[in-house]
Amino acid sequence: MSKTVIDANKKRIFPDFKELFRYKDLFYTLAWRDFKVRYAQTTIGLLWAIIQPVVTLLILSLVFGRFVGVETEIPHILFTVVGTSIWGYFAYVMTNSGNSIISNQGMVKKIYFPRLIIPLSKAVVGFIDFAISLLIMIALMIYFGIGPSSNVILAPVFILMGIIAALSVGIWLSALSVRYRDFQHIVPFLVQIGLYLTPIAYPAEFATQHLPKWAATVYFLNPMAGVVQGFRWSLFGGTAPGNLIWVSAIMILVLFISGLMYFTKVEDKMADFV
Amino acid sequence: MSGNTVISVKNISKHYVIGAKKDGSLAGTLTNLFKSSSSKKDKFHALKDVSFDISKGEVLGIVGKNGAGKSTLLKILSQITRPSKGSVELNGRIASLLEVGTGFHPELTGRENIFLNGTILGMTRKEVKNKFDEIVEFSGVQKFIDTPVKHYSSGMYVRLAFSVAAHLEPEILIIDEVLAVGDAEFQRKCLGKMKDVSQKGRTVIFVSHNMEAIKSLCTRAILITEGQIADDGDPEIITKKYLSLNNTLKLSTDWTYENSIGNELIKIKHASILPDNENEDSLITVRDELTIRIDFWLEEDDLALNLSLHLFAGAGECIFAALTGLPAKKLKKGLHSGVCIIPRDFLNTGPYSISCLFVQDETKAIYTFVDHLNFEVVENRDRGMWHGNFPGFIRPKLDFKIKTE
Numbered sequence: 001m002s003k004t005v006i007d008a009n010k011k012r013i014f015p016d017f018k019e020l021f022r023y024k025d026l027f028y029t030l031a032w033r034d035f036k037v038r039y040a041q042t043t044i045g046l047l048w049a050i051i052q053p054v055v056t057l058l059i060l061s062l063v064f065g066r067f068v069g070v071e072t073e074i075p076h077i078l079f080t081v082v083g084t085s086i087w088g089y090f091a092y093v094m095t096n097s098g099n100s101i102i103s104n105q106g107m108v109k110k111i112y113f114p115r116l117i118i119p120l121s122k123a124v125v126g127f128i129d130f131a132i133s134l135l136i137m138i139a140l141m142i143y144f145g146i147g148p149s150s151n152v153i154l155a156p157v158f159i160l161m162g163i164i165a166a167l168s169v170g171i172w173l174s175a176l177s178v179r180y181r182d183f184q185h186i187v188p189f190l191v192q193i194g195l196y197l198t199p200i201a202y203p204a205e206f207a208t209q210h211l212p213k214w215a216a217t218v219y220f221l222n223p224m225a226g227v228v229q230g231f232r233w234s235l236f237g238g239t240a241p242g243n244l245i246w247v248s249a250i251m252i253l254v255l256f257i258s259g260l261m262y263f264t265k266v267e268d269k270m271a272d273f274v
Numbered sequence: 275m276s277g278n279t280v281i282s283v284k285n286i287s288k289h290y291v292i293g294a295k296k297d298g299s300l301a302g303t304l305t306n307l308f309k310s311s312s313s314k315k316d317k318f319h320a321l322k323d324v325s326f327d328i329s330k331g332e333v334l335g336i337v338g339k340n341g342a343g344k345s346t347l348l349k350i351l352s353q354i355t356r357p358s359k360g361s362v363e364l365n366g367r368i369a370s371l372l373e374v375g376t377g378f379h380p381e382l383t384g385r386e387n388i389f390l391n392g393t394i395l396g397m398t399r400k401e402v403k404n405k406f407d408e409i410v411e412f413s414g415v416q417k418f419i420d421t422p423v424k425h426y427s428s429g430m431y432v433r434l435a436f437s438v439a440a441h442l443e444p445e446i447l448i449i450d451e452v453l454a455v456g457d458a459e460f461q462r463k464c465l466g467k468m469k470d471v472s473q474k475g476r477t478v479i480f481v482s483h484n485m486e487a488i489k490s491l492c493t494r495a496i497l498i499t500e501g502q503i504a505d506d507g508d509p510e511i512i513t514k515k516y517l518s519l520n521n522t523l524k525l526s527t528d529w530t531y532e533n534s535i536g537n538e539l540i541k542i543k544h545a546s547i548l549p550d551n552e553n554e555d556s557l558i559t560v561r562d563e564l565t566i567r568i569d570f571w572l573e574e575d576d577l578a579l580n581l582s583l584h585l586f587a588g589a590g591e592c593i594f595a596a597l598t599g600l601p602a603k604k605l606k607k608g609l610h611s612g613v614c615i616i617p618r619d620f621l622n623t624g625p626y627s628i629s630c631l632f633v634q635d636e637t638k639a640i641y642t643f644v645d646h647l648n649f650e651v652v653e654n655r656d657r658g659m660w661h662g663n664f665p666g667f668i669r670p671k672l673d674f675k676i677k678t679e
Binding site: 002003004005006007008009023025026028029030033036037104106107108109110111112113268269271272 | 286290349350352353354355356357358359360361362363364365366367368370372373376377379381382386389390393394395396397398399
């Protein structure tokens, strides 16, 4: 017989991973619900998921590639689609997982389950958009006749980094926005500035060349700076990422662990605040 | 914890910080950081030092007024919120139903929502799959199972939602007032299901305002007042106690001439509502005939007076007005009484209040008597299987028969 002890004086520091695993079916169901609901409400459904990244890509390519004339080793539009694909995933998951506790407050107030399942489940539905972007990328690769580099074997590592980065920020934001509703307004702003402060439409070397060393380090505190740079290198080679990529990697680790700890700390009070 | 104890609650308290600190903005918290930590925090104590044990197979009813702490207690037992002090030990798989249809999504079909709701309630997808046919059958919405639930009527929605919940197989079941939903037929099904659960040796905790349901389902009851356990024992006794708590009702008031209420024309001496029953707890049931009596001094001679009595339901709707005979009779200066009888089997359950208008010459209101006649009508004992609320403002017993040619 399972035994549950609720004690006001005993507090966890890390989530109960065993319990999380027990609720894996809820994770699948919630992810699948998002999947269904996302395309149920819009009439043009999946088409909408294609239009958005294509338009973003075209505009970035027009402004940075044509107007500004950023020089890249591969065609600029192909260069940019690598960034928009994984950044798009990051932005989507961060936004949705950041809002997830508030938007599921009905559930949070009425039933117990490990709350962490909610922001975690948002990582799945973002893959649709990511997959669409990858298809666009493959189409462009065929068009330009450019194949992947031999580093491609490392691509999953950077994708994984991107997933953890998105979830870390999402977990932080979901817990913070329960307590401080202001964060709901901060998230769109983060997405907006992140698009420019991440080497999506320009090479990361720009940051290291044009900024003093300390500022370049700060630039790489953006976890996605390292992820985008590394993902692009793994796909198309070119200049290998420098030491600064470790700044991003460590940042992701710190955000992830601290996010889990902060979430666990406020988890018990969520029902009282939402 | 003895071998038979399933739930052991030890000294739990729960307080909420209210006032400035609860303002959920960043700016609010930042300014609070700079205030001295000794600044006063207003605390609301929802529960104070509550302890009790529940044994296996018990069906425990929790009663108490709104705001007494029942819901907070349920939320703590269901792990939705943490106690501020104390501990709870639960042995067994717990399912709590504080609401039916938690997590239901309007865009998804009935079938999809069964899986969604089932896993939210703690079932695995496999368990839901195994029970799926039973759930659908119990709900009676087979025909619409592949329709998005946004097209369901509210009755269908609730039936489907409850069916999922009813097929959970927890060792401990926590239920909050969910029986107050659905039609009579469905309520009977639900009650049956709850009885099944308890007969299988499972433990049930049940919160309700419906004393009949508590009496017929529970083996033990707890009365909570102001965050504390006021009494614990036999459901018959506890429900009676709970009902007598509601006697903040004004059933009879007397005034002396010197401090009477009224004005220069009318002074009130006495106002009362008397049921014709011999209930020692003086509860008014739907079966009682009520006598409403207002004694007043008329301060002027030869005044053509009539009275207009208004009965209001709890939310303030006027149910009816009753007039003393027209044309108005001229009355002498001195003591008079207005007496009105409300027949048995006429009012429904719920709170009511009475006001009385004193009218001169059939047109001019000279005094309005209000706020002193409030009462509550409760259910009588023999209502059969259905435990829901009877709909409507009044409940007249009409001649209504089924005739077969």
